[in-house]
Amino acid sequence: MAYAIIETGGKQLRVEPGRFYDVELLHNEVDSKLSIDKVLFVSDESGITVGQPWVEGAAVETTILQHSRGKKVIVYKMQPKKKTRKKQGHRQELTRILVNSISVGGKASADVSKAAAK
Numbered sequence: 797m798a799y800a801i802i803e804t805g806g807k808q809l810r811v812e813p814g815r816f817y818d819v820e821l822l823h824n825e826v827d828s829k830l831s832i833d834k835v836l837f838v839s840d841e842s843g844i845t846v847g848q849p850w851v852e853g854a855a856v857e858t859t860i861l862q863h864s865r866g867k868k869v870i871v872y873k874m875q876p877k878k879k880t881r882k883k884q885g886h887r888q889e890l891t892r893i894l895v896n897s898i899s900v901g902g903k904a905s906a907d908v909s910k911a912a913a914k
Contacts, residue, residue, distance in 0.1 A: 798840040798906030800898045802832050802856050811895045814908045816831060821889035824860050830893065832856045838898060840905040853901040858893040866890050 799812045805820025824830055837856035838845045845851050866888040871880040897907035 798857055799899055800835050800839070800854070801837040803834040803836060804832060808836065808845050811856060811898075813906045816892055816894045818864075818866070818890045818892050820891070821863065822860065822891040822893070824891075826860055826862055828860050829896075830858045830860060832858060834897055835898075837904065838900050840900075842899070842905065845900060851900065857896040857899065857900050859890040859896055861894050864890050864892065877906075 801810050833855045835851045836847050869886045871884045897904045
């Protein structure tokens, strides 16, 4: 089973072909293709590749499925004995992406058709 570790939105994420993930907002159109080249680690049938910090020539091909907002997080600040209270809510903007393939050096090491066959 092939997978890669990518960086997007300041976070690292383990991705596999054929699965979808929610990441920080990406300013691209829905149903558009996106190539993520900040790949830190790739594992496939030929072995593992570790980047210093990025793997040279590696890319993860994705499709943007939708834009949404995450669950509401309540931020409550209070100063005791001062009658000061502040309640705020926050919803993070998210983008749902579908991973189509993982390629290293221009050669697709894993894609959706191989993942579906297993």
